[in-house]
Amino acid sequence: MRKRILIALLATAFISVFAQAEFDPIKSFIKGWTDKGIATDYKAGEEITFTLQADFAGQEAPKDCFIHWKRSGDDQKVETGKVPASTDPIIIKTSLDKPGFVRVEAYLRDKDGKMIHKPGIRGEGNKVFFDGGAGVEIEKLQGLPEPEDFDAFWAKQRERLAQVPLKPELTPMPSDNPQVKIFAVSIPCPGPNNRPTTGFLTIPVDAKPKSLPAHAHFHGYGTHIQRAPRNGATNAIHFNVNAHGYDLNKEDQYYKDFFESIRSNGHGYAFDPKQNENPENAYFNGMALRLMRAFEFLKSLPEWDGKTLSSHGGSQGGLQSVWAGALEPQLTQTNPGIPWCADLGGKTVGRLAGGWNIPYVKGVDYYDCVNMAKRIPATCFVNITRAGLGDYCCPPSGVAMIYNNVKGPKRIFWVQGSTHGYVPPSPNQTYVITNQDAEVK
Numbered sequence: 001m002r003k004r005i006l007i008a009l010l011a012t013a014f015i016s017v018f019a020q021a022e023f024d025p026i027k028s029f030i031k032g033w034t035d036k037g038i039a040t041d042y043k044a045g046e047e048i049t050f051t052l053q054a055d056f057a058g059q060e061a062p063k064d065c066f067i068h069w070k071r072s073g074d075d076q077k078v079e080t081g082k083v084p085a086s087t088d089p090i091i092i093k094t095s096l097d098k099p100g101f102v103r104v105e106a107y108l109r110d111k112d113g114k115m116i117h118k119p120g121i122r123g124e125g126n127k128v129f130f131d132g133g134a135g136v137e138i139e140k141l142q143g144l145p146e147p148e149d150f151d152a153f154w155a156k157q158r159e160r161l162a163q164v165p166l167k168p169e170l171t172p173m174p175s176d177n178p179q180v181k182i183f184a185v186s187i188p189c190p191g192p193n194n195r196p197t198t199g200f201l202t203i204p205v206d207a208k209p210k211s212l213p214a215h216a217h218f219h220g221y222g223t224h225i226q227r228a229p230r231n232g233a234t235n236a237i238h239f240n241v242n243a244h245g246y247d248l249n250k251e252d253q254y255y256k257d258f259f260e261s262i263r264s265n266g267h268g269y270a271f272d273p274k275q276n277e278n279p280e281n282a283y284f285n286g287m288a289l290r291l292m293r294a295f296e297f298l299k300s301l302p303e304w305d306g307k308t309l310s311s312h313g314g315s316q317g318g319l320q321s322v323w324a325g326a327l328e329p330q331l332t333q334t335n336p337g338i339p340w341c342a343d344l345g346g347k348t349v350g351r352l353a354g355g356w357n358i359p360y361v362k363g364v365d366y367y368d369c370v371n372m373a374k375r376i377p378a379t380c381f382v383n384i385t386r387a388g389l390g391d392y393c394c395p396p397s398g399v400a401m402i403y404n405n406v407k408g409p410k411r412i413f414w415v416q417g418s419t420h421g422y423v424p425p426s427p428n429q430t431y432v433i434t435n436q437d438a439e440v441k
Contacts, residue, residue, distance in 0.1 A: 022059070023056075023059055023060070023062045024057075024059065025062075025108070025116050025117070025118045025119075025128050026118045026119070026120070026121065027056070027057035027059065028054065028055060028056045028057060028059070028108070028128045029054075029055055029128060029129075029130075029424065029425065030052055030053070030054045030055070030067065030106050030108070030128060030129055030130040031052070031053050031054075031055060031130065031417065031424060031428065032050055032051065032052045032053075032104065032106070032130040032132045032416060032417050032429075033050070033051055033416055033428075033429040034048060034049065034050055034051075034134050034416070034429070035048070035049040035051075036048075036134075037429070037431065038414075038431050038433075039132075039133070039134045039135065039389060039414065039416055039429065039431075040134065040135030040138050040389075040396075040400070040414060040433070041135075042095075042096070042134055042135065042136045042137070043136065043137060044096065044097050044098055044099065044136055044137055045095055045096075045097050046095060046136070047093055047094075047095050048093070048094050048095055048096070048102060048134045048136075049091065049092070049093050050091070050092040050093075050094070050104050050132075050134070051089050051090070051091055051092075052067070052069065052089070052090040052092065052104070052106050052130055053087060053088075053089045053090070054067060054085065054086065054087055054108070054128070055087065056087065061084075061085045061086045061087060062085055062108070062116070064110065064111040065084075065085040065108055065109065065110050065111065065116065066082045066083065066084055066085055066108075066109055066110075066111070067082060067083050067084075067085055067090065067106050067107070067108055067109075068080070068081075068082040068106065068107050068109050068113070069081050069082065069083075069090065069092065069104065069105065069106040069107075070104070070105045070106075071092060071094050071102065071103070071104050072102075072103045072105075072352060073094075073096055073100065073101065073102040073103060073352065074096065074098070074100030074101055074102075074350060074351045074352055074397065075096055075097065075098065075100065075350075076350055079094070082109075085108060090106070092104060095136075096134075096136040098136070098137075099136055099137040099138060099140040099141050100135070100136055100138075100141065100351065100397060101133050101134065101135050101136070101138070101351075101352065101389075101395070101396050101397050101400075102133050102134050102135075102136070103131070103132075103133045103352060103390065103392070104130070104131075104132055104133060104134075105129070105130065105131045105390070106129060106130040106131075107127060107128070107129045108127070108128035108129065115127055116128050123421050123422070124419050124420065124421040124422040125421070125422045130390075130417050130424075131390030131392075131417065131419050131422075132389045132390040132416045132417040132418075133389040133390060133396060134389070135389075135396065135400065138397070138400040138404075139400075139404060141397055141400050141401050141404060142370075142401060142404070142405075143342075143343045143345065143346065143368065143370035143371065143398075143401050144343075144345040144346070144348070144349070144365070146365055146368075146371045146374075147362070147365050147366060147371075150365075150366060150371060151375075153279060153366055154327070154366075157285070157288070157289060157292075158292070160190045160191075160289070161189070161190060161289055161292055161293060161296075163190065164188050164189060164190050165188070166187065166188075166293070166296055166297065166300060167187070167188055168185055168186070168187045168297050168300075169185070169186045169187070170183040170184070170185055170201070171183060171184040171185075171186075171248075171249075173200070173228045174228075174230070175230065175231065175232075176230040176231050177230075177231045177232065177234075178205065179204060179205050179234050180202055180203070180204060180205060180231060180232040180233070180234060181202070181203050181204070181205055182200060182201070182202050182228060182229060182230075182232060183200065183201045183202075183203075184198075184200060184228065184248045184249060185197070185198060185199055185200065185201050185239070185297070186198050186247070186248070187293050187294075187297050189245065189286075189289050189290050189293045190289055191245075191285050191286030191289040191290065192280075192281060192282075192283070192285055192286045193286065195244065195245030195246070195286055195290070196245050196290070197241060197245060197290040197291075197293040197294050197297065198226075198241070198242060198245055198246060198247065198248055199226065199239055199240050199241035199242055199248075199294070200226070200228050200229055200239075200240050200248070201237070201238070201239050201240075202229060202231075202232025202233065202237070202238045202240075203232070203237050203238075203301070203303060204232075204233070204234045204235065204236075204303075207237075207303040208303070209302045209303060210302070210303070210304065210305050210306055211303060211305055212235070212236055212237050212303045212304060212305055213236045213237070213304075213305055213307070213308030213309070213310070214236070214237040214238075214239070214298040214299075214301065214304045214305075214308065214309050214310075215236060215237065215238050215239070215309075215310045215311075215312060216238075216239045216240075216241055216291075216294050216295060216298060216310070216311050216312070216324065217238065217239070217240045217241065217311075217312045217313060217317070218241055218243065218291070218311065218312070218313035218316070218317035218320040218321060218324075219241075219242060219243055219313065219316065219317050220313075220314055220315035220316045220317055221270075221315060221316040221340065222316075223244075223255075223259040223262075223269075225252070225255050226240070226242045226248065228248070228249070237298065237301060237303060237304060239294060239297070239298055241290070241291070241294045243287050243290075243316065243320070244258070244262065244269075244287075245286060245290050246258050262283070264283070269283045270282070270283040270284055270287075270358060271358055271359065273359040273360075273361045276358070276359075276361050276363045276364050277361050277362075277363045278363055279363040279364075279365075279366040279367070281363075282363055282364065282366075282367065284364070284367040287320065288320075288323055288327065288367065291320055291323055291324060291327065291328075292327050292328065295309065295324065295328040295330075295331070299330065307332070308332055308333075309328070309330050309331050309332050309333075310331065310332060310333040310334065310335065311324035311325070311328075311331060311333075311334040311335065311336075312334075312335045313335075313336065313337070314336075314337035314338055314385070314386075315337070315338050315339070315340050315393075315394065315420065316340050316341075317336075317337075318336035318337050318338055318339030318340060318384075318394070319336070319339050319340040319341045319342075319367075319369055321334045321335060321336035321339070322334065322336050322339050322342075322369040322372050322373060322376075322382075322402060323367070323369075323372055325372070325373070325375075325376035325380050325382060325406075326372040326373070326374075326375035326376050327372075327375075329377065331380045332379065332380060332381065333380060333381045333382075333383065334376070334380060334381075334382055334383070335383045335385050336369075336382075336383075336384055336385070336402075337384070337385035337386045338386050338387065338388060338391055338393075338394045338399075338420060339369050339384065339394060339398075339399060339402060340369075340393070340394050341358065341364070341367060341368060341369055341394075341398075342368065342369035342370050342394065342395075342398030342399055342401060342402050343368065343369075343370050343395065343397055343398030343401050344357070344358055344360050344364050344365070344368050344398075345360045345365065345368075346395070346397060346398060347360065348360055351395065351397050352392060352395055352397070353392060353395055354392030354393050354395070356393050357393070369398065369401075369402050370398060370401040370402060370405060371405075373401070373402045373403075373404075373405035373406050374405045374407075376406055376407065376408065377407075377408065378407050378408030378409070379408065380408060381408065381409045381410070381411075382402075382403075382406045382408070382409070382410040382411070383410075383411045384399065384402065384403060384410075384411065384412040384413065385413060386413055386415055386418065386423075387399040387400075387412055387413065387414050387415065388415055388417075388418030388419055388420065388423075389414060389415065389416050389417065389418060390416075390417055390418055390419045391418060391419050391420045392419075392420075393419075393420035394420060396414075399412070403433070409434075409435065410434065410435055411432060411433070411434040412432070412433050412434070413430065413431075413432050414430065414431055414432075414433065415428065415429075415430050416428060416429035416430065417429070
């Protein structure tokens with residue numbers, strides 16, 4: 001009898017361990033939504049109801065695991081809780097008594113509080129989590145007072161640019177498409193270290209004068225090596241511009257040395273507060289001047305139709321696309337996604353910001369998207385291609401301020417549960433806000 005009981009107990013333990021091992025977090029996620037379909041449409045003091053629900057893709061909820069949640073917000077209030085892991089809805093009720101955002105996070109953790117990770121998955125999507133929020137009277141949000149000499153500063157930068165002749169060097173590159181020409185481009189430019197505007201241009205073969213729209217593309221933050229494309233569009237001019245002005249088509253050691261050289265006082269590029277105190281010494285100064293030169297170059301091409309000129313980019317490229325709207329008067333459309341560096345001083349007045357943001361000094365105000373957005377003319381359509389309600393690398397309060405400050409036609413696509421590098425699977429709470437009456441003149 002004892003032997004049978006021992007065998008039964010061992011079998012039960014084996015089945016339990018085997019069942020637990022079968023849980024696959026890769027297939028799992030936590031969805032969240034608000035009681036209002038438009039999660040940024042709440043009034044001060046109005047109750048906000050979040051519903052969170054785990055989806056284990058048909059699997060049983062993992063045993064001895066919990067969903068830990070946290071509420072934070074621009075009011076500096078914090079609430080936390082946890083519930084046993086299940087597919088039952090989790091209801092969180094809260095409010096905010098002033099314009100701003102509430103953030104709600106939820107993570108699947110084991111009994112010891114350790115995060116459940118998805119094996120083989122890198123980045124923000126390697127967890128079973130939700131990170132989202134809701135906005136309260138966000139149309140009232142504004143940034144810190146801008147520098148009094150903001151416009152004078154940028155007028156001076158234009159003068160600096162004008163003193164360096166526009167003399168582009170175009171080096172033909174191999175193309176896999178006989179209908180597309182590809183060039184490595186280098187254009188002299190002022191700025192810290194006087195690095196040129198560099199990037200790759202694609203243009204259709206035998207394009208007629210004044211026949212093509214022109215588009216500039218900008219990159220996210222990083223120290224990657226820009227490689228030449230092998231193909232391109234047959235109906236438009238595209239200029240893919242790197243942020244740094246390094247030489248193209250060099251050996252790997254050149255780039256290793258270059259990326260080390262742009263660090264400052266132990267900080268990654270653009271993060272050094274001492275360097276940023278003087279806006280003309282800031283790393284962003286060279287980036288902005290190279291951007292302005294890129295559009296001067298595009299407009300100089302005989303194939304450009306003289307009408308359609310656009311900018312595209314996400315994160316740091318979104319920052320640059322907001323700059324483009326303010327600094328290039330002939331831009332007709334700019335498409336910033338999850339734009340970085342909006343409301344850089346917001347954390348000094350209590351607005352939420354994540355751990356990866358530039359230390360605030362007044363010199364960075366000259367590059368803040370919130371201030372730049374005010375200078376985008378009504379002739380330019382601003383299309384914010386994604387704004388994450390859980391993105392605290394580019395906090396939603398700052399992105400909302402960009403939208404608020406644009407005078408002309410504009411559109412913003414809000415995504416619930418979206419962080420900087422993660423977008424929840426569909427279906428999901430998403431919506432578009434636009435000023436329908438505005439038209440490009």
